[in-house]
Amino acid sequence: MAYNLKEVMANKPSRLTAGHRMCAGCGAPPAVRMILRALHKEDHAVVSVATGCLEVSTYIYPYTAWTDSYLHTAFECTAAAESGVEAAYKVLKKKGKLPQDKNTKFIAFGGDGGTYDIGLQSLSGAMERGHDMVYVCYDNGAYMNTGIQRSSATPKFADTTTSPAGKKVPGKTQVRKDLTEIFANHHIPYAAQTICLNNFKDIYEKAEKAIYTEGPTFLNVFAPCPRGWGYPTEDLMLINKLAVETCYWPLYEVIDGKYVINYKPKNKLPVEEFLKPQKRFKHMFKPGNEWMIEEFQKIVDARWEKLLNLEKISE
């Protein structure tokens, strides 16, 4: 059945309810809601969330916004904890202790701090062991929950509270890690990069594939942060659109090792279109700092070229 946003919204009520405390204009909640909507209505899910914004804002005792079963343990181990839940499911189902005619799916969420950095080992282990689960990284490019500290997902030159743009150091001095590539190279059946865009088709369909592909799957979701990036809350979808149109955040899937780029802009916008509306890149637009924008553009171009090549050679 072809994707239809109206039908999805009408038939599948959000499994993350209203009343949570995520900020207005944050990229994470719409992504989470859409990913959970990709679950078949009759399926139960056990969601595991790493310590972070999403976690502290959605289950503050005694109130939870999650309608599925939910587990939070700590920052760096949400993949390991979820792998334990999945292992329990396998054995209890085999022993006949769970209903045979019903399915439970396993989805873990972590921010970029909990995934690119402190949770990388735990996630790598869980993916390598082949648990039937989806790991979703909502990537907002810094430790937002603790107050916008740089992570290995923070782009070069970004101003954060631990990579401040100062008189001598122009923001973060290192390039960001490519996490989607890292997990594509775990040789898992499905890894993808996605975003909330237009009618949410891309994220919904990728979530459905990730959830219903047997084995370990990985989604990297671009999730802007109005506080950390410095954009007006109403511009969330605009920032997302610019990330895609500049090829800063390419939309692609790796299905059993085969690369598929889901969107190739006809007219690839210069990356400064993406940088300009965000305060964290403000210093790059000062006279004399043109080299920063040039260098940023080179990084984006190189990664886009590489991706095009990966698609070509894996055909």
Added chain:
Amino acid sequence: MKIRERLSGNEAAAIAMKQINPDVVAAFPITPSTEIPQYFSTFVSNGVVDTEFIAVESEHSAMSACIGAQAAGARAMTATSANGLSLMWEMIYIASSLRLPIVMSLVNRAVSGPLNIHNDHSDAMGVRDSGWIQLFSETNQEAYDNLLMAHKIAENEKVLLPLMVCQDGFITSHAIENIVLEDDDTVKKFVGEYKPKHYLLNDKEPIAVGPLDLQSYLFEHKRQQAEAMKNAKQVIIDVANEFEKLTGRKYGLIEEYKLEDADIAIVCMNSTAGTAKHTADIMRNRGIKAGVLKIRVFRPFPSIEIANALKNIKAVAILDKADSLNAVGGPLFTDITSALYVNKINISAVNYIYGIGGRDTTQDDIEKVYNDLQKIVETGNIENPYRYLGVRGDDK
């Protein structure tokens, strides 16, 4: 039916786990406990257990996976030692705070640094306030028996706390001793089926586990945890009584050896109790009324029972296989002297830090302690209550 065997402590623990047949085992190799997951994965490979074995990439993930599995509604177990437990430390507290009755086989080893793979109790002592029940085992038989009793204690509704069974690395884990095993059916019946009230995999009742728990509630949750640890004491006794009826092997919170008429006594845990009992016999042959108090249950701490057991002793030496680096004494010493004070028992007490990093503790060492106690009884003098046993340059 009883089975007479000869097994190492690690084999005994692995066989107990086989007979318990837990739903999930998540473990990572670390000396000297490595053999436990090794033997256990052979049971998995040969289909003699139904368990999902998760060969995790670290101990932190081992405990995280156990937490996930137990919260999901499964019975989860793990095994580790020393630095493995240190790496788990964050999750150790989370396991007990989420009230998940996970069972661990802890093969005690010195925590780094510098690196040392041999026995002391610094690993277990590092988590003594974490809300885990801690049982110590003198022999392979006790390591086996304690594991058979573990789930019935941990899973009791009044308790719901994780539990670790300790045994001495290499000294018991790798030494082969005679052991009596119960048959599989007997164990299965005794351990019983795990039926959690609330669990993640119950689709009819989705639950949320592990909240952000702020000023309005965390204190009450911690208070409930403390109450559960208090409740554990009676449950441990009840389970031991049931176990005795089944096997004939008797266990208490503590074990008193020739304490009734003793003038001097040594308190210790795990395998040293064997050497201490043997030495007490030798002292008694010389006409010295020596006794031993072995602590089987360290958490919950049997304060009243210890005070009662020691009330007629003239001088007691408390042996700690872990130092506290607090400038006053080891953890067992400070707990026991506090128990004596609170229960208004005023006897002479000294502390010996011993056996660190696998330093052998011989009959001669224990004799020295008894001789020191004799001197204390004679003179009434304790020059220094915080002492070391068997360390160079400090051994006067």
